[in-house]
Amino acid sequence: MDQLGTVLYKETLNREDLVLLLGLRRPADVARLRARALDVMRAEVGDSVFYRGIIELSNVCACDCNYCGIRASNAKVERYTLSEQEVMDGARWCAEAGYGSLVLQAGERSDPGFRDTISHLVRRIRAESVLPGLPQGLGITLSLGEQPLETYRQWHAAGAHRYLLRIETTHPGLFATIHPPAQSLAARMQALADLDAAGFLVGTGVMIGIPGQTLEMLADDILFFRDHPIDMIGMGPWLPHDDTPMGAWPQPLAAEAQLQLSLNMIAAVRLACPDVNIAATTALQAMVPDGRERGLSFGANVTMPNLTPVHARGNYKLYEGKPCMDEAREECRGCLMGRVESVGRTVALNQWGDPPAFARRGGGDRAPW
Numbered sequence: 001m002d003q004l005g006t007v008l009y010k011e012t013l014n015r016e017d018l019v020l021l022l023g024l025r026r027p028a029d030v031a032r033l034r035a036r037a038l039d040v041m042r043a044e045v046g047d048s049v050f051y052r053g054i055i056e057l058s059n060v061c062a063c064d065c066n067y068c069g070i071r072a073s074n075a076k077v078e079r080y081t082l083s084e085q086e087v088m089d090g091a092r093w094c095a096e097a098g099y100g101s102l103v104l105q106a107g108e109r110s111d112p113g114f115r116d117t118i119s120h121l122v123r124r125i126r127a128e129s130v131l132p133g134l135p136q137g138l139g140i141t142l143s144l145g146e147q148p149l150e151t152y153r154q155w156h157a158a159g160a161h162r163y164l165l166r167i168e169t170t171h172p173g174l175f176a177t178i179h180p181p182a183q184s185l186a187a188r189m190q191a192l193a194d195l196d197a198a199g200f201l202v203g204t205g206v207m208i209g210i211p212g213q214t215l216e217m218l219a220d221d222i223l224f225f226r227d228h229p230i231d232m233i234g235m236g237p238w239l240p241h242d243d244t245p246m247g248a249w250p251q252p253l254a255a256e257a258q259l260q261l262s263l264n265m266i267a268a269v270r271l272a273c274p275d276v277n278i279a280a281t282t283a284l285q286a287m288v289p290d291g292r293e294r295g296l297s298f299g300a301n302v303t304m305p306n307l308t309p310v311h312a313r314g315n316y317k318l319y320e321g322k323p324c325m326d327e328a329r330e331e332c333r334g335c336l337m338g339r340v341e342s343v344g345r346t347v348a349l350n351q352w353g354d355p356p357a358f359a360r361r362g363g364g365d366r367a368p369w
Ligand code: SAM
Pocket: 067, 068, 069, 070, 105, 106, 107, 108, 143, 144, 145, 146, 164, 165, 166, 168, 206, 207, 236, 237, 238, 239, 240, 241, 283, 318, 319
């Protein structure tokens, strides 16, 4: 067997193996990686694609991440917070469409008013989204940034059970370059540990193609996912936003290379962490119209249709070229179903779609935080 063949079938990948996989560019090699990732996906999490309808409920943010279009210092953004009615309408639509799960995402705020509003919304959504096909109501994922452990506990007790908080990069130097001094990698790690302690299924991820990022750093990110209690991974290309400090930074990779690296990351994560859920993210679709389908064909099994009211979407622009800015949720539903089916997969409706990783790690096969 050649070197690639050996790596693709190895039980435990090391840093060198991962660097080899991430750097694949020859179409024949990429095809082998993709085929192996799909085999592992089918064996470990099945062939279905799970939907998480996402509502971007507010772009008010206290953080000033150097890459993000809704950073606190971007004065060009019109700030919004959806009304309770708008969130509940979106949640009801999500349940009736059979999506099974909902993500509430927003910029970061940690005042008591915000904390209690989220708890209230979570309770209402769980109670009011119960349908004959969805007896427990919608599964709720939160993506609301770093919060005190007590807040995480309160939101979990209210009925949310999954949380997404990207580490963005596990490399201390790179983390410091893309964040202001007030934000630290140590605090992000602590927040992930707190989410686990609060009982959440924990999702994290990184941006790919950040200036200064190497294949070795990305390999280390994957080892971090594997060696910590992580259940879900969402990764996508870093894309510049004009009104951010990083907007003028030269793109280190040509678009095609950045896209391939992002797809190789999905496949490599599938091999290293076989039983996690992996999202085919919107940022992939910002690079090429079929970006999310390509993500699914490299081993992803989750996608997140946007349910944010169209009037607010323009103000939740994290990067230039964000797709589906004016597509109503009904149109989006049909479009995305077609996209999933175009790669021979089917959507599992009316299911929470939790990854086997969470149940299995009860067995203690990965180190706690
Ligand atoms: N405030 C929450 C948080 O920080 O986790 C959730 C919202 S935040 C905008 C969601 C994610 O958007 C971040 O984790 C980051 O990876 C991604 N993001 C922001 N700006 C981006 C950019 N320019 N390119 C790609 N992804 C970006």
